[in-house]
Amino acid sequence: MKVVSFEKVIPQKNTSQEKIGIIHNFIQGVQAAGDTGSINSTFDYETCDVAVIQGWQHERGKSAPHLALRQKIIDTQAMHKKYTITGDSNLFLYANKSNHPHHYLRYSFNGIFPTTGIYCDNIVDPKRWQQISRDCDIKLEKYKRKGKNIVICLQRNGGWSMKGLDVQSWAIKTIGQIRLHTDRPIVLRPHPGDSKAMSYLGPRLSRLTNKGVYISAQGTHLENDLAKAWAVVNHNSSSIVGPVIQGYHAFITDPADSQCKEIADTDFSNIENPKHFDRQQWLERISMFHWKFSELQNGACWRHMRNYCQ
Numbered sequence: 001m002k003v004v005s006f007e008k009v010i011p012q013k014n015t016s017q018e019k020i021g022i023i024h025n026f027i028q029g030v031q032a033a034g035d036t037g038s039i040n041s042t043f044d045y046e047t048c049d050v051a052v053i054q055g056w057q058h059e060r061g062k063s064a065p066h067l068a069l070r071q072k073i074i075d076t077q078a079m080h081k082k083y084t085i086t087g088d089s090n091l092f093l094y095a096n097k098s099n100h101p102h103h104y105l106r107y108s109f110n111g112i113f114p115t116t117g118i119y120c121d122n123i124v125d126p127k128r129w130q131q132i133s134r135d136c137d138i139k140l141e142k143y144k145r146k147g148k149n150i151v152i153c154l155q156r157n158g159g160w161s162m163k164g165l166d167v168q169s170w171a172i173k174t175i176g177q178i179r180l181h182t183d184r185p186i187v188l189r190p191h192p193g194d195s196k197a198m199s200y201l202g203p204r205l206s207r208l209t210n211k212g213v214y215i216s217a218q219g220t221h222l223e224n225d226l227a228k229a230w231a232v233v234n235h236n237s238s239s240i241v242g243p244v245i246q247g248y249h250a251f252i253t254d255p256a257d258s259q260c261k262e263i264a265d266t267d268f269s270n271i272e273n274p275k276h277f278d279r280q281q282w283l284e285r286i287s288m289f290h291w292k293f294s295e296l297q298n299g300a301c302w303r304h305m306r307n308y309c310q
Contacts, residue, residue, distance in 0.1 A: 001309070003030045003037045003302075004048040009055065009070045018103055019054045022087040025296035026052050033299035033306070045072050050083045050309065056112045083109050083309055086117075091259060091286055094222065094242030095138050102135050102292040107301060109308065113257040120308045121288040129287040140283060141247040143276055147230030149185045150178060150271070151248075153239040156191045157200065161237055161257070167191075168200060170235060174253060175213060178233070182271045189216045189225050191239075231274060240264070245283070249274035259286060 005023040014020070023039060030037030040046050043065055057070040077084045087105045099105075111117035133139065152174060157167040175186060190197030198218050216225050222242065226232070229248055234240040236254035244250045250264035251271065258264065263277040291301035 001035045001050065001306070002048045003027065003035055003050040003052060004046050005037070005039045005052040006046075006069065006073055007039055007041045008043050009053040009066050009073070011064070011066050018099065018105075021103060021293055022054045022105065022296075023052065025293050026085070026087075026302065029296045029299035029302045031299075032297070033302050035302070035306075043069050045069070045076055047080075048077075048082065050085060051077050052085045052087075054087055056086050056088070078110070085109055085305065086112060088112050089238065090290065091238050091241045092132065092136050092138060092245075092290070093238075095136050102294070104132065104136065104290050104292045106286075106289045107291055107305065108289060109305070114259060114261070115256055118308055119289040120305050121285050124281075124284050124288055126284050128290070129284045132287050132290060135292070138245060140245055140279060143249065144230070144247045147248075148228045149187050149225075150182070150231050150233060151187045151189055151225050151229045151243075152233045153189050153237070153243075154191050154194075154197070154201075155235055155237045155239070156194045157197070162235065165235075167194075167197075170253070171201075174233060177268050178271060179211070181268050183212065184230060184271075186213045187216055187225055187229075188213065189220070189222070190218055192219070231271060234258075234260075234264075244279060 005027045007023050010019050010023070027037040027039055051073045053070055053073055055070065057067060057074055074084050085107060087107055089106070090099055090104045091106060092104060093099060108117035108119045152171065154167050154171060155162055162170070171188060178186065188201065190201060201215055226243060226248065231249040231251060232240045232243040233251045236252060236258040238259060240250050240252070240260055244260060244263055250260060251268060252258045252260060252264040252266060255261040255264070255266050263279050263282045265275050295301045
């Protein structure tokens with residue numbers, strides 16, 4: 001099987017060695033497993049059974065060369081019924097923002113949503129979660145029995161995961177749905193990477209502050225917002241993975257494309273009496289698509305994913 005990593009899908013001004021590591025380490029593992037692996041350092045597409053890229057292409061029409069190359073790779077591979085592997089962010093990153101020294105990332109074929117990507121998680125080995133738990137110093141905590149606030153974790157305005165829905169409208173609608181069932185204080189937590197959040201949240205949501213809705217200051221650590229939390233709410237991003245593991249009740253509004261769909265509620269009428277889910281089984285499943293750099297290098301990741309190439 002021929003596997004090609006495309007180096008030029010990484011932005012030209014990239015300073016992250018982790019992104020480069022995905023491209024180089026994966027091919028080292030392919031070769032260690034006995035398959036044909038090479039790195040393409042040009043902006044030209046190269047025919048292959050499996051293409052390896054960093055990141056994904058969420059919008060068309062962008063002219064940056066690295067995005068154009070991503071799109072060409074994804075489209076051409078799909079047209080020929082071939083595979084594209086992408087390395088995406090670590091769902092356990094809340095426990096170690098630097099992601100050092102192991103560099104765990106999640107890997108999938110042909111997409112980054114649960115509904116579009118092949119995550120190679122049909123067969124679960126509990127030892128993977130045990131390994132990640134040790135490496136990342138993460139423990140599954142019991143459900144919290146106390147708490148006052150409901151923390152809404154906002155996503156980046158205009159981000160691909162919102163699918164064209166602006167964050168302000170989503171927040172207002174979600175607050176309205178929550179208010180039908182509880183008068184608990186609500187804390188809106190802006191996406192930490194959205195530098196313009198305060199400028200657009202304040203004007204549109206200020207009228208809600210007299211109804212027990214508060215906006216967390218930009219840069220506030222997640223642990224501070226969770227200190228008095230009863231439940232966390234989110235659309236479909238990974239921001240609630242950490243709170244779920246820490247025992248906070250979770251509610252989501254886009255279960256189809258959330259990695260937390262089997263351990264989060266979707267019905268706000270349950271906000272005062274949240275369901276309890278089997279989070280252990282969920283943790284073991286999502287661990288199956290997280291791999292560290294040493295496992296890329298020795299071929300363990302590729303040997304596992306190769307089984308899903310039909």
